[in-house]
Amino acid sequence: MKRVLTFFGAPGVMLARTVRAGAREGIPWRETLAQVHELGGRSVWLVMSGMAFFGAVLVMIANAQAKKLIGNVAVLGPAYFEMLVRELGPAVSALLTASRAGASHSAELATMSVNEQVEALEMSAGDPYADLVAPRLVAGVVGVPLLSVLGTVAATASAVLVASVALDIDGRAFMDARYVDGWDLLVGGLKVLGCGLYIPLAAAVAGLNARGGAEAVGEATTEGVVAASLGCLLIDLTVSLAFQFVRL
């Protein structure tokens, strides 16, 4: 019970403190840019290649399913594209970003707090929330949506390629946006925004609470990655279910 409360409560407290500190102290823009590069730039190849393989696998599986039922996988194309925009693009991109950025954020912050650099920052009148957490938060909110757009593009491209090369059908059916409407974009957007907000918070909670030696850094990294991934899955599920229940 205590762990469940901590899982949901600690990121909330972290968000409130960071927003308050950021509003009071201002956000260091140079550091924010560096974090956008760290979260976005350095994750972009992982997300794009991961999503490309994922898109290819989805088409292979859709093909196996379609063979049993309809016989022509190209019929599923528009629905595939809607599912990618609404559910899988945001969810899997965010999950990949969570493992890449969550690990590096929590390892970095844990190293800083284990080496008492966070205390040193406080001693020199800096605010760790404004100086360390806020830039990562901004980077997450900006970076995760951009990454998920790139990931969705990569998944679509590889689906088109696999369908036309390996399955020998017109692959362009897999980029048919017939079913995609504003609601799908809203669902996808809400998911990536939620995940972008949550990943840095979970990593910061794990990282700043690390105490001890080098082992604590490893522990904090694991904890940060697990919390970030699980949180992203939960956010995706909550948004999907909420929109499923109101039938949008």
Place this chain on the structure above:
Amino acid sequence: MSSPVSTTALAWLGRSAMRAVGGVGALALVAGRTAWGLRRLERRELTRGLVQFGYGSLPLALATAALAGVIVVVQAALYIQRFGARAFLGWAAGYGVLWEFGPLLLGLIMSARIGARNAAELATLKVGGQIEGLRGIGLDPFALLVAPRVVAMEVSMLALSTFTFLVSILCEAVAAKLTLDLPVRVFFGTFAQMLSPSDLLGGVVKTGAFGLAISLVSTAVGLRAKGGARAVGEAAASAVVLGCAAIFLLDFLLTTLLSRVLA
């Protein structure tokens, strides 16, 4: 007569190629030494690994499985409502979770949890000079530290996969009842009718391959760590990234291969 730009590009290409070759070599070395060390497996370390990897991950794995089940149904619901094929949901959702979402999500979560921890632990030992210490007193670090982890990870993943499949299929049935108002009897009807044991085999093979990849990649990354405390964090992060990359690559290869073999 090469311009500076092409020289830099060539240098970058060469460095990347060398890194790739080095990475593959390290992986092959770890795999070979592990197989060699299997005969002198440290029993106590194996038990610790089994408890930590398998039993310790059970809550997380079950939570992931439940989420995966519900997510698959919510996603399948899009297709189902479009094409009016409600009766096929059991089969489609079961196939989706056995072949794709169950193994993939379990692999990614375990790569985050176990891969990061393995790499961090071994990197701490390496950075602290304890691995050299082991070699110095005539003990094989692969038999002592790596082989038990690989075996424990493999056994844990295979055991966890059965639990996760069960839980996610049960959650799917409940989610189908709640969101689509599909009777549980209909769900399991098509599920049992249209799925064959070979479909289950595909998921288990994938999970096993992911487990092997995670343990080999994370231990190789941990043993390559050099430097101070910072290297430990870096090793943990890159173990997660390389683990995820390996999982996606294997996922694609195995889906293509298995759907041909089992069809």
